Amino acid sequence: MKTSDFVTFSKLPVQERLEQIAQAAGLTQEETAILQNANSLSMEKANSMIDNVIGRYSLPLGCAVGVVVNGREYCVPMAFEEPSVVLGVSYGGYMSAFTGGVFTSDTGSVMIAQVMLMDIPDIHSAKNKLYEHQAQITELCNAQDPVLVSFGGGMVGLDARVVPSAVGQMLVVHLKVDTKDAMGANAVNTMAEAVSPYLEEITGGTAYTRILSNLAVERLVRARTTIPQEVVGGESVVDKIVITAAFAQADPFRAATHNKGIMNAISPIVMATGNDLRAVEAGAHAYAAIHGQYTSLSTWEKDTQGNLCGTLELPMAVGIVGGATKIHPTAGIALKILGVQSACELAQVMVACGLLQNLSALKALATEGLQKGHMPRHARNLAATAGASGEVLEKIVEQMVAENKINLEYAKELLAQYGA
Ligand code: MEV
Numbered sequence: 136m137k138t139s140d141f142v143t144f145s146k147l148p149v150q151e152r153l154e155q156i157a158q159a160a161g162l163t164q165e166e167t168a169i170l171q172n173a174n175s176l177s178m179e180k181a182n183s184m185i186d187n188v189i190g191r192y193s194l195p196l197g198c199a200v201g202v203v204v205n206g207r208e209y210c211v212p213m214a215f216e217e218p219s220v221v222l223g224v225s226y227g228g229y230m231s232a233f234t235g236g237v238f239t240s241d242t243g244s245v246m247i248a249q250v251m252l253m254d255i256p257d258i259h260s261a262k263n264k265l266y267e268h269q270a271q272i273t274e275l276c277n278a279q280d281p282v283l284v285s286f287g288g289g290m291v292g293l294d295a296r297v298v299p300s301a302v303g304q305m306l307v308v309h310l311k312v313d314t315k316d317a318m319g320a321n322a323v324n325t326m327a328e329a330v331s332p333y334l335e336e337i338t339g340g341t342a343y344t345r346i347l348s349n350l351a352v353e354r355l356v357r358a359r360t361t362i363p364q365e366v367v368g369g370e371s372v373v374d375k376i377v378i379t380a381a382f383a384q385a386d387p388f389r390a391a392t393h394n395k396g397i398m399n400a401i402s403p404i405v406m407a408t409g410n411d412l413r414a415v416e417a418g419a420h421a422y423a424a425i426h427g428q429y430t431s432l433s434t435w436e437k438d439t440q441g442n443l444c445g446t447l448e449l450p451m452a453v454g455i456v457g458g459a460t461k462i463h464p465t466a467g468i469a470l471k472i473l474g475v476q477s478a479c480e481l482a483q484v485m486v487a488c489g490l491l492q493n494l495s496a497l498k499a500l501a502t503e504g505l506q507k508g509h510m511p512r513h514a515r516n517l518a519a520t521a522g523a524s525g526e527v528l529e530k531i532v533e534q535m536v537a538e539n540k541i542n543l544e545y546a547k548e549l550l551a552q553y554g555a
Pocket of ligand 1: 397399497500505
């Protein structure tokens with residue numbers, strides 16, 4: 136699909152969109168049937184995933200098209216409820232494709248598990264003793280997960296810090312574990328718990344907390360893209376986007392919304408692929424405050440030719456094996472549509488989409504505002520809420536938008552008028 140085809144794709148009937156994606160991704164008939172079935176997650180599977188299951192909850196699954204990352208074009212499945220975002224990613228993809236798309240890199244797939252020890256009088260000596268025993272600690276951790284080790288993963292480093300707190304000094308140990316294609320929460324939590332008695336033995340302290348950190352700074356993804364000035368709408372639009380982005384860097388109130396816009400693209404891909412949404416959100420927002428003040432995760436600047444250059448950097452703890460990625464039938468299909476070969480590739484596509492969505496939001500904010508693009512979708516929601524469907528719904532939406540009279544009462548009035 137050409138990146139410029141994203142508008143045509145959006146105008147297709149649902150069935151045709153599905154057929155195009157199914158063909159591109161080589162989905163089987165069974166897989167396309169799963170995508171159309173709101174109950175494809177069986178009660179039995181649902182009950183194995185969380186506690187006290189009483190039912191299932193389905194969300195729309197959309198697909199952003201024309202997203203080019205490191206020279207490869209992706210169709211990106213997104214599961215969530217917010218209008219305009221899927222098209223925002225595609226539009227960003229279209230604009231960035233003029234210079235080859237988004238270019239990304241990652242720092243690998245290393246998760247951090249923390250063990251916090253206290254009640255250690257000679258805490259600085261204890262810290263050094265830990266480093267002296269790094270080989271034994273590594274061996275003990277790796278013994279917990281031979282499968283991970285057989286895939287080339289396992290513990291790759293150790294850090295220890297003395298941290299002052301309201302209840303006294305703490306010795307905070309970081310076990311750095313390469314979890315490869317898994318998000319790795321279970322693997323690292325198991326290691327942290329298993330190794331704690333040995334850490335107590337080495338330091339003479341008591342281990343209190345043994346759990347991963349969601350501030351996954353050893354699992355960063357960096358993305359960048361350049362948009363030609365004429366594609367973004369001219370020099371004044373470039374300048375306004377740069378100013379809008381600077382506002383987010385300077386002010387935490389704006390930064391929260393700016394970053395929410397970035398996560399508008401990332402979180403639905405996390406959901407679609409069965410990954411841990413809360414972990415990714417926690418990592419992103421903690422990273423945005425890592426230097427003491429909450430700020431924006433992206434930067435936007437102008438190059439010497441006047442083109443718009445954007446960057447985005449954040450931790451991305453996601454996997455393609457384990458957890459819901461394998462249990463939820465739709466998650467497996469979403470991964471197949473994406474066609475990613477590793478957790479790092481998935482993470483890179485996610486961050487690229489975050490940058491593209493940020494671009495579309497900033498462009499809208501810097502020019503016509505958001506509501507103009509949002510209103511037809513809102514009108515559609517209202518018409519559906521009023522009880523309209525099919526052709527009548529289309530007529531009602533058209534009329535509400537044309538008259539700029541978009542509210543539920545009017546949708547109901549029109550529905551009565553059209554005799555539905
Ligand atoms: C809306 O869900 C997200 C935006 O508010 C992001 C932003 O303001 O940058 C449009």
